[in-house]
Amino acid sequence: MVNSRSRQTNSAMRAQLIEAGIELLETDGPESLQARRVAAAAGASTMAVYTHFGGMTELLGAIVAEAFARFGAALSAVAPSADPVADFFVMGYAYRRYALDNPQRYRLMFGLATPSEPPATTHDFTAAPVTDAIGAETFEQLVTVVDRMIAAERIRADPIRDVAARLWSLIHGIVLLDLSGSFGAEDRAITQILIPATVDILVGMGADRTHIESSLTRAAETIFGRAD
Known part of the structure; x- marks a missing residue:
């Protein structure tokens, strides 16, 4: 049960970071796609980008996907x-x-x-x-x-x-x-x-x-x- 809840939380945060990246991209352009700015827009710390994606390269790939x-x-x-x-x-x-x-x-x-x-x-x-x-x-x-x-x-x-x-x-x-x-x-x-x-x-x-x-x-x- 705990693992299931943890997976759901991780999935939700990944989705929030992707959505935040997409919204930043459209409003502020590609230069806004920085770990600090995307995490802040998702209501998370910068570490969330690295915890859930490993870094900005992987998050960018997820945004493109x-x-x-x-x-x-x-x-x-x-x-x-x-x-x-x-x-x-x-x-x-x-x-x-x-x-x-x-x-x-x-x-x-x-x-x-x-x-x-x-x-x-x-x-x-x-x-x-x-x-x-x-x-x-x-x-x-x-x-x-x-x-x-x-x-x-x-x-x-x-x-x-x-x-x-x-x-x-x-x-x-x-x-x-x-x-x-x-x-x-x-x-x-x-x-x-x-x-x-x-x-x-x-x-x-x-x-x-x-x-x-x-x-x-x-x-x-x-x-x-x-x-x-």
């Missing part, structure tokens, strides 16, 4: 429909929305923020399914929807993981430029850049433009509750 878990939940919030291309567009919308709502978190997730001891991981997601890398499950979600698009003969049957990587690279690059303000305001990034570029790459992979437009309409109905 939690950020990716929430990212994955955002991408999978809508159940798959009969139209895999529409589902892909819904996922793309959720991807951009998560990044815009959590810009510092998004940058840290992809190694673009610079805390004092950033966690480093390198994996080739295109070679085979990766299960031991932070964020791998989010790439696998994209692989799944690409697999469905190919199985439905909506796009050319190139290697699935390569196609997923191409689409990820396109979306990620545009989102980063969007975060920097490169495309102005009023959602120009999505209406004038991201959607047209995505349609073009899918058409280049054999999709019928008219069918893609229909899928876009269905995606808008899912996202906004109406055709947009």
Whole structure:
């Protein structure tokens, strides 16, 4: 009973430190991710970081892992429909929305923020399914929807993981430029850049433009509750 209570207490403190780190990151930027500041925000002593994580490197890794878990939940919030291309567009919308709502978190997730001891991981997601890398499950979600698009003969049957990587690279690059303000305001990034570029790459992979437009309409109905 004592051990069980102790484990629950440890788990609760770990969760508090991770949450405090995420909140500090968003409000004060990556430079705020210091043991003293994170512990204080969690209502604990600095020693708690070392007791529960071993140090800031491990805590940073846990913050990134939690950020990716929430990212994955955002991408999978809508159940798959009969139209895999529409589902892909819904996922793309959720991807951009998560990044815009959590810009510092998004940058840290992809190694673009610079805390004092950033966690480093390198994996080739295109070679085979990766299960031991932070964020791998989010790439696998994209692989799944690409697999469905190919199985439905909506796009050319190139290697699935390569196609997923191409689409990820396109979306990620545009989102980063969007975060920097490169495309102005009023959602120009999505209406004038991201959607047209995505349609073009899918058409280049054999999709019928008219069918893609229909899928876009269905995606808008899912996202906004109406055709947009």
